[in-house]
Amino acid sequence: MNYRMLRYLLGCILLIEAILLLLPLATAMIYKEDILPFVYTICILLVISVPCVLLKPKNTHIYAREGFICVSAAWILLSVFGALPFVFSGVIPNFIDALFETVSGFTTTGASILTAVEGFPRSILFWRSFTHWVGGMGVLVFMLAILPSAGGEAIHLMRAEVPGPTKGKLVPKMRQTALILYGIYIVLTCIEFIALLLCGFPLYDSIVTSFATAGTGGFSVLNNSIAGYANPAAEWVIAVFMILFGINFNLFFLVLIGKAKEALKSEELKVYLGVIAVSVVVVSLNIFHLIGNLGDSVRTAFFQVASIMTTTGFVTVEFNDWPVLSKTILTLLMIIGACAGSTAGGLKISRILILFKNIFREIKHMIRPRSVNVVRVDGEVISDETVRSATGYLTVYMLAIVICVVLISIDGYSMETNITATLSCINNIGPALGDLGAMGNFSVFSPFSKVVLTLAMLLGRLEFVPMIVFFSPYAWKKR
Amino acid sequence: MNIIVVGAGTVGSVICNQLATEKHDITLVDQDMAVLTETSNKLDIIGVHGNGASVSTLRKAGADKADLLIAVTDQDELNILCCASAKKLGTKNTVARVRNPEYSELMQMLSKDLNLSLTINPELSVAKEISRMLRFPFASKIDTCYHGRVELAEFTVEEGSVLCGLTPAQIHTKVGLHFLICCVLRKNEAYIPKGDFVLQAGDTVCMTAHNDVMVQFFKAIGAYKHPVRDVLIVGGGRMTYYLLTLLQKSKISATVIEPNKARCRALAEQFDCTIIHEDGTKQAVLHEEGVANTDAFIALSDEDEENAIVSLYAKSQNTNKIITLIKNMQYVDLFKGVGLDSIVSPKYSTSNEIVRYVRSLAMTKDIQIESLHKLMDNRFEALEIMINDHVEGVTGIPLKQLKIRQDILIATIVHKDKIVTPSGNDKMEKGDTVILITKGEHIDDIKDILK
Numbered sequence: 001m002n003y004r005m006l007r008y009l010l011g012c013i014l015l016i017e018a019i020l021l022l023l024p025l026a027t028a029m030i031y032k033e034d035i036l037p038f039v040y041t042i043c044i045l046l047v048i049s050v051p052c053v054l055l056k057p058k059n060t061h062i063y064a065r066e067g068f069i070c071v072s073a074a075w076i077l078l079s080v081f082g083a084l085p086f087v088f089s090g091v092i093p094n095f096i097d098a099l100f101e102t103v104s105g106f107t108t109t110g111a112s113i114l115t116a117v118e119g120f121p122r123s124i125l126f127w128r129s130f131t132h133w134v135g136g137m138g139v140l141v142f143m144l145a146i147l148p149s150a151g152g153e154a155i156h157l158m159r160a161e162v163p164g165p166t167k168g169k170l171v172p173k174m175r176q177t178a179l180i181l182y183g184i185y186i187v188l189t190c191i192e193f194i195a196l197l198l199c200g201f202p203l204y205d206s207i208v209t210s211f212a213t214a215g216t217g218g219f220s221v222l223n224n225s226i227a228g229y230a231n232p233a234a235e236w237v238i239a240v241f242m243i244l245f246g247i248n249f250n251l252f253f254l255v256l257i258g259k260a261k262e263a264l265k266s267e268e269l270k271v272y273l274g275v276i277a278v279s280v281v282v283v284s285l286n287i288f289h290l291i292g293n294l295g296d297s298v299r300t301a302f303f304q305v306a307s308i309m310t311t312t313g314f315v316t317v318e319f320n321d322w323p324v325l326s327k328t329i330l331t332l333l334m335i336i337g338a339c340a341g342s343t344a345g346g347l348k349i350s351r352i353l354i355l356f357k358n359i360f361r362e363i364k365h366m367i368r369p370r371s372v373n374v375v376r377v378d379g380e381v382i383s384d385e386t387v388r389s390a391t392g393y394l395t396v397y398m399l400a401i402v403i404c405v406v407l408i409s410i411d412g413y414s415m416e417t418n419i420t421a422t423l424s425c426i427n428n429i430g431p432a433l434g435d436l437g438a439m440g441n442f443s444v445f446s447p448f449s450k451v452v453l454t455l456a457m458l459l460g461r462l463e464f465v466p467m468i469v470f471f472s473p474y475a476w477k478k479r
Numbered sequence: 480m481n482i483i484v485v486g487a488g489t490v491g492s493v494i495c496n497q498l499a500t501e502k503h504d505i506t507l508v509d510q511d512m513a514v515l516t517e518t519s520n521k522l523d524i525i526g527v528h529g530n531g532a533s534v535s536t537l538r539k540a541g542a543d544k545a546d547l548l549i550a551v552t553d554q555d556e557l558n559i560l561c562c563a564s565a566k567k568l569g570t571k572n573t574v575a576r577v578r579n580p581e582y583s584e585l586m587q588m589l590s591k592d593l594n595l596s597l598t599i600n601p602e603l604s605v606a607k608e609i610s611r612m613l614r615f616p617f618a619s620k621i622d623t624c625y626h627g628r629v630e631l632a633e634f635t636v637e638e639g640s641v642l643c644g645l646t647p648a649q650i651h652t653k654v655g656l657h658f659l660i661c662c663v664l665r666k667n668e669a670y671i672p673k674g675d676f677v678l679q680a681g682d683t684v685c686m687t688a689h690n691d692v693m694v695q696f697f698k699a700i701g702a703y704k705h706p707v708r709d710v711l712i713v714g715g716g717r718m719t720y721y722l723l724t725l726l727q728k729s730k731i732s733a734t735v736i737e738p739n740k741a742r743c744r745a746l747a748e749q750f751d752c753t754i755i756h757e758d759g760t761k762q763a764v765l766h767e768e769g770v771a772n773t774d775a776f777i778a779l780s781d782e783d784e785e786n787a788i789v790s791l792y793a794k795s796q797n798t799n800k801i802i803t804l805i806k807n808m809q810y811v812d813l814f815k816g817v818g819l820d821s822i823v824s825p826k827y828s829t830s831n832e833i834v835r836y837v838r839s840l841a842m843t844k845d846i847q848i849e850s851l852h853k854l855m856d857n858r859f860e861a862l863e864i865m866i867n868d869h870v871e872g873v874t875g876i877p878l879k880q881l882k883i884r885q886d887i888l889i890a891t892i893v894h895k896d897k898i899v900t901p902s903g904n905d906k907m908e909k910g911d912t913v914i915l916i917t918k919g920e921h922i923d924d925i926k927d928i929l930k
Contacts, residue, residue: 364753368753368755368767370755370756370757370764371753371754371755371756372740372743372744372746372747372754372755372756373747373754374744374747374748381748
């Protein structure tokens with residue numbers, strides 16, 4: 001284990017967080033709010049990170065193990081220090097609550113323990129939404145994009161942070177790949193920001209809503225989430241952008257280099273859009289009697305399906321009162337999630353595709369035990385290793401859900417509450433059903449459940465393996 | 480012509496044999512002295528020992544003055560290299576055998592740059608031949624001429640067939656279609672049937688007809704079988720690879736049995752068909768995969784003996800159509816005698832292609848060879864030629880006034896895109912395509928068909 005390099009990398013991450021905190025600091029200055037919470041946090045971060053960064057180790061080699069540990073440690077540290085402004089400002093005095101809120105931000109979950117956010121300092125709410133944007137594409141990917149000396153081994157960091165079974169690099173150079181990903185990310189965010197301004201959103205609200213959409217997070221600065229704006233045009237814009245941010249970024253890259261046809265052929269994209277279309281039709285018919293107007297019910301269904309499927313978690317309506325069919329569909333969408341290589345959470349369409357195709361392969365194999373079959377996605381053969389890791393992932397995923405549900409059921413809420421709250425956290429969505437309601441208020445849980453759910457969010461965002469490696473003694477052995 | 484053949488393997492020796500009998504001067508190049516000596520002892524050729532791609536060896540073999548170099552070593556890369564260097568040294572034409580499927584696109588791209596006059600791919604030719612057979616399962620062998628519009632079909636007259644005891648003229652009146660019975664093989668003796676020839680059960684008949692007529696003919700004599708929809712293939716080598724590519728295009732579903740795990744995996748990754756990892760010679764496996772119910776059974780494993788045995792077994796299970804790969808043609812008659820009539824061989828398809836090419840180089844400018852097919856196990860040839868120019872004493876004269884040799888039959892004349900089964904009053908014109916059936920005589924000029 002190369003501890004020195006680990007320390008150096010973590011130092012870099014904390015330094016980046018200090019720099020990122022300058023943005024809410026500037027916001028505080030613009031709106032003439034208290035800047036001290038941010039100044040204190042930045043000072044603490046600098047004191048810790050600068051010595052780490054200055055002492056650059058000679059041996060810079062890292063391997064898969066270091067990669068996993070570095071990524072999980074980075075996310076935990078980021079959240080711990082990111083929670084400080086909430087505590088210092090007194091918005092969330094309890095540290096566990098503040099940590100829950102920050103992890104919910106960085107993991108792009110959007111589950112909140114705050115019952116009313118209107119009236120809080122704008123700089124604090126800016127930081128809360130900005131964590132979505134930072135966490136969406138990943139902090140380490142960001143570090144790789146700006147760090148000039150990222151060698152070949154940096155792929156371990158990227159692999160540990162970017163979700164889903166994707167192909168990895170877009171171009172031969174790691175740094176170039178990270179830059180392209182962030183470039184696409186920033187451009188899409190800017191387009192959404194402009195579109196929201198045109199829909200009549202205020203400047204500040206456009207910025208924070210764009211951040212929350214881009215990271216598929218879901219924090220809003222209004223108590224009633226997007227419903228509070230009562231702006232149908234903006235709802236369409238946000239819904240479309242949520243879907244865009246749920247698409248594999250590799251496809252945007254293909255479009256950029258002029259291979260749009262190839263991008264449209266992607267099986268994952270077809271399934272993704274297909275699932276959205278079917279769900280929208282079923283839900284809008286199912287809720288028609290509640291809303292009474294076809295246009296409105298389609299819009300509401302579209303927004304809510306997009307929001308849940310892309311694991312964003314914006315809300316325009318209290319869907320807790322919807323018919324069971326619609327609620328069930330939404331719960332299933334929570335599990336499915338969006339495409340691999342996007343900012344969304346969930347099981348990921350590509351993984352589900354592989355799992356389903358593997359079922360057919362197994363059936364074929366049972367009928368003809370000696371036959372040799374392969375799983376293909378987009379016409380390309382999926383290696384047995386990838387199939388195996390997808391089935392393994394499903395097992396770990398189910399296990400994590402079960403354990404989490406059992407642990408939080410100690411608090412005594414209904415089964416529906418516990419299951420949807422767990423799904424909501426592990427898949428990084430935000431809202432849940434049952435006692436929590438669509439606005440997803442987790443303040444009712446006990447501190448213990450909050451810690452469990454905080455861990456669940458981190459596990460889900462990093463797709464289990466890094467966190468499991470981090471907590472397994474096997475990984476920390478000398479050899 | 481001066482011809483250099485590089486590579487004295489099985490195909491190399493067959494080519495040498497064929498070309499030497501057609502009176503060309505052959506130089507054989509190989510790195511194995513023993514094989515070289517053995518081949519030059521049997522045939523009237525000269526051997527040069529060395530690497531065919533090295534300049535000094537090629538010079539020794541006379542590449543600067545040669546008309547043609549044929550590279551048929553077992554390495555594709557070496558063959559390509561041989562041709563490129565020979566061309567630089569001054570050889571007029573070059574032919575390379577390239578078998579690796581991964582190079583097929585490359586060859587289309589680079590043939591010009593590498594100065595290849597012709598590339599041959601025996602496995603692909605065999606695969607094409609098999610896929611033709613699958614389209615016409617009623618014939619034991621089928622060849623096409625004139626862009627696929629004229630067909631040459633070989634079939635065996637079964638016991639109790641309506642054709643038994645009829646003369647060609649009687650068959651015509653009975654069926655009422657335009658076709659021509661070109662040649663008949665009876666007890667290893669081949670005939671061009673005259674008017675009084677009576678067909679018997681067990682005869683192998685070769686006929687030509689327009690491709691639409693062929694199906695109607697077989698329907699009329701009650702020997703029609705539906706085109707194949709699913710096949711069972713034993714062996715997953717290169718030929719299977721090419722065949723599956725063709726089958727996928729014509730939407731025929733395939734099951735392949737192959738004992739090598741890596742090959743199975745490679746095929747499964749490439750094709751959307753059922754691949755079974757098992758020894759195809761096991762009866763239980765063949766039964767499990769439905770040998771008795773499949774539309775066609777194709778034995779394509781690397782061993783001739785294996786192919787023969789499993790084909791005979793499939794025959795005993797009354798499988799509809801059986802195609803067998805036999806590389807070593809010495810025992811072909813034996814296999815035909817026990818009822819395996821659809822036999823394919825890469826060696827012969829390669830040499831046929833090369834002989835056709837060599838002949839086209841030797842021909843006079845009056846005629847141009849379009850295709851060459853061997854019929855009845857090389858006893859006959861079907862030669863498709865185009866008449867480029869007006870030839871005094873041949874063109875424009877009704878056939879009955881021409882003194883055509885006894886062993887040559889004019890099977891089809893395509894005049895201005897119209898396919899004619901010729902009678903005495905038809906004539907050949909400039910620009911026509913003519914299909915001749917010969918006993919393998921040398922035809923360099925259209926006048927060679929006259930007495």
